[in-house]
Amino acid sequence: MQQIFNYINGKLVSAQSGNTIEVYDPSRGVIYTHAPDSDERDINTAVEAAQLAFPLWSTLHYNQRSQFLEKIAQRIEEKLDALAAAESLDNGKPYWLAKKVDIPRAASNFRFFSHAITQWKTEMHSMGSQGFNHTVRSPLGVVGCISPWNLPLYLFSWKIAPALAVGNTVVAKPSEITPYTAFLLSEICMEVGLPAGVLNIVHGLGEKVGKPLVDHQKVKAISFTGSTAVGKRIAIATAPVFKKVSLEMGGKNPNVIFADCNYEKMLKTTVQSSFSNQGQICLCGSRIFVEKSIYEQFKQDFVEKVSALKVGPPTEDKTKIGAVVSKPHFEKILSYIELAKKEGGTILCGGKRAKLDDPYQNGWYIEPTIIEGLSYDCRVNQEEIFGPVVTIMPFETEEEVLRYANSTTYGLSATLWTENLTRAHRMAGLLESGIVWVNTWLLRDLRTPFGGMKSSGIGREGGEDALRFFTEPKNVCIEIE
Numbered sequence: 001m002q003q004i005f006n007y008i009n010g011k012l013v014s015a016q017s018g019n020t021i022e023v024y025d026p027s028r029g030v031i032y033t034h035a036p037d038s039d040e041r042d043i044n045t046a047v048e049a050a051q052l053a054f055p056l057w058s059t060l061h062y063n064q065r066s067q068f069l070e071k072i073a074q075r076i077e078e079k080l081d082a083l084a085a086a087e088s089l090d091n092g093k094p095y096w097l098a099k100k101v102d103i104p105r106a107a108s109n110f111r112f113f114s115h116a117i118t119q120w121k122t123e124m125h126s127m128g129s130q131g132f133n134h135t136v137r138s139p140l141g142v143v144g145c146i147s148p149w150n151l152p153l154y155l156f157s158w159k160i161a162p163a164l165a166v167g168n169t170v171v172a173k174p175s176e177i178t179p180y181t182a183f184l185l186s187e188i189c190m191e192v193g194l195p196a197g198v199l200n201i202v203h204g205l206g207e208k209v210g211k212p213l214v215d216h217q218k219v220k221a222i223s224f225t226g227s228t229a230v231g232k233r234i235a236i237a238t239a240p241v242f243k244k245v246s247l248e249m250g251g252k253n254p255n256v257i258f259a260d261c262n263y264e265k266m267l268k269t270t271v272q273s274s275f276s277n278q279g280q281i282c283l284c285g286s287r288i289f290v291e292k293s294i295y296e297q298f299k300q301d302f303v304e305k306v307s308a309l310k311v312g313p314p315t316e317d318k319t320k321i322g323a324v325v326s327k328p329h330f331e332k333i334l335s336y337i338e339l340a341k342k343e344g345g346t347i348l349c350g351g352k353r354a355k356l357d358d359p360y361q362n363g364w365y366i367e368p369t370i371i372e373g374l375s376y377d378c379r380v381n382q383e384e385i386f387g388p389v390v391t392i393m394p395f396e397t398e399e400e401v402l403r404y405a406n407s408t409t410y411g412l413s414a415t416l417w418t419e420n421l422t423r424a425h426r427m428a429g430l431l432e433s434g435i436v437w438v439n440t441w442l443l444r445d446l447r448t449p450f451g452g453m454k455s456s457g458i459g460r461e462g463g464e465d466a467l468r469f470f471t472e473p474k475n476v477c478i479e480i481e
């Protein structure tokens with residue numbers, strides 16, 4: 001198996017310590033390769049390389065930067081099969097899902113920002129005959145991008161592409177749990193001739209690599225996606241030096257279903273929004289509130305559909321639910337199912353480890369699980385589980401369900417099912433979340449602001465918001481009288 005290396009100053013290198021960390025195949029529960037166990041020294045070298053590359057990259061004509069991003073997008077598309085296989089091996093997600101969603105989206109991220117930078121314009125504020133202001137937006141310098149394991153290349157590229165597009169150089173840290181496609185991205189950057197030091201990818205643990213990246217004096221901004229706990233530590237570390245941060249964090253998203261919805265569409269989509277990627281998408285709806293008049297019908301149909309989802313090896317086309325990403329995560333999810341029982345919940349389906357045949361018998365598989373009978377404010381309904389586990393609860397009025405939906409500390413996304421237009425607008429306005437989907441889920445337009453409220457995030461990614469985050473605005477005021 002190919003060993004994973006850091007990508008620093010245009011070269012593939014080991015950690016300076018010479019140490020490595022083990023990388024697991026969740027589908028079998030075995031180590032399949034090793035990645036660099038980097039530390040502050042590797043971060044320092046990467047930041048130095050990025051600093052050296054900055055004057056050239058930031059002054060390159062935007063068309064040339066755009067062309068590099070386009071070439072990366074094309075190479076990702078050419079390597080679709082290999083990248084999808086790597087993502088599936090590393091993460092445990094079905095191969096077909098990585099091929100259909102993760103890898104095409106990574107290519108789209110680079111292509112989107114390759115185009116965006118050629119169309120970007122900044123503001124001019126006229127003061128009539130007195131004068132005018134124009135806003136100059138300059139790249140920040142060296143920026144840090146830190147990403148999680150659930151959508152590895154998808155989220156990694158979502159940060160790197162806009163940062164590079166506007167002329168920053170980047171030191172990026174993928175999750176230590178899923179480093180493989182970030183490594184393959186380094187190879188792609190070398191193949192397309194990206195100048196040395198423009199993008200540096202340093203592998204390793206959060207405390208040993210992420211923390212020194214966040215703390216580094218020369219790193220001007222941190223774009224982070226991950227847990228609220230780590231986001232909070234980054235906020236505390238960066239506040240005293242006023243470092244620019246964008247924090248995309250956890251969620252506990254409500255899925256609110258009214259009796260007047262398009263029932264068949266809702267049912268099909270709710271299966272997806274609950275269990276896609278083993279429920280390990282920050283946007284999955286894990287608390288399902290159903291209007292009382294259709295609750296029993298929904299419960300019966302939902303349980304029937306979810307019980308039929310095939311849990312299986314990620315390589316098989318029929319598999320709908322692959323392995324969860326790691327042993328600690330597997331244990332965490334199971335512990336929440338136990339907690340649900342203690343809190344008075346009834347397991348309607350699933351609720352335990354799924355046992356597969358040889359050679360997958362030690363993989364980390366969990367049956368898709370539906371729980372009912374819990375109060376909206378119990379721990380299982382307030383804390384992020386991030387696995388194939390959902391709860392269902394009846395409600396009678398809009399006021400009641402809004403109270404339930406908004407009761408958590410999180411505010412990332414919400415899904416709303418109703419054919420009543422005025423109710424849809426009313427509820428969308430009152431739900432405390434950065435994204436509200438009405439009669440759909442995960443429909444994405446890359447131009448829109450993406451991010452969460454409350455403990456789910458600070459700042460927004462996507463489109464113009466990402467370009468703005470990665471630049472510093474300066475107003476130039478000119479008097480012409």
Ligand code: NAD
Binds near residue numbers: 149175250456
């Ligand atoms: P995590 O917070 O444990 O790790 C995320 C990244 O931060 C990893 O690369 C990790 O190594 C690094 N890290 C850890 N400690 C650090 C430190 N002290 N300083 C700097 N970096 C450090 O999250 P995870 O378990 O990888 O991912 C799951 C979480 O991500 C869930 O909470 C999920 O909701 C969230 N998530 C949010 C979004 C979003 O858009 N809001 C998207 C995907 C995932």
